[in-house]
Amino acid sequence: MALVFLYGTLKRGQPNHRVLRDSAHGSAAFRARGRTLDPYPLVIAGEHNIPWLLHLPGSGRRVEGEVYAVDEQMLRFLDDFESCPALYQRTALRVQLLEEGAPGAEEPPVPTTVQCFVYSRATFPLEWAQLPHHDSYDSEGPHGLRYNPRENR
16 A cells, blocks of 8 residues: 545545545555645646646645545556646655544554655746745635536636
């Protein structure tokens, strides 16, 4: 199992979360809420108002999201879903856990910090780095930039 840090539309309550619950794609189990140890720019950009974590460690904000344990099948599905490596790149980062998963889980408690995969952008239009940086994402948040789901494009 691999740990993946999700900060955008794949989180619980967000438009694309349903793909994590679809067992046809593999297994994904919520482990904890978390925050990146290093700051990164989380911006909302493009005609579909997509959240992008720009691979500029050390700038931006410490980003909040969710940590999931995924099997190899789900990891391959997420690579395809995120158009990795053409659009997003899957890289590793350190995440501080803010809470553990479900009480009574069979697995031992997770450490305070973990290494996770994340889908971020290493190449992007230069002006994106100047957009407002967010510390968390909600598709209907106060930013007023409503996400346009894939099925509506």
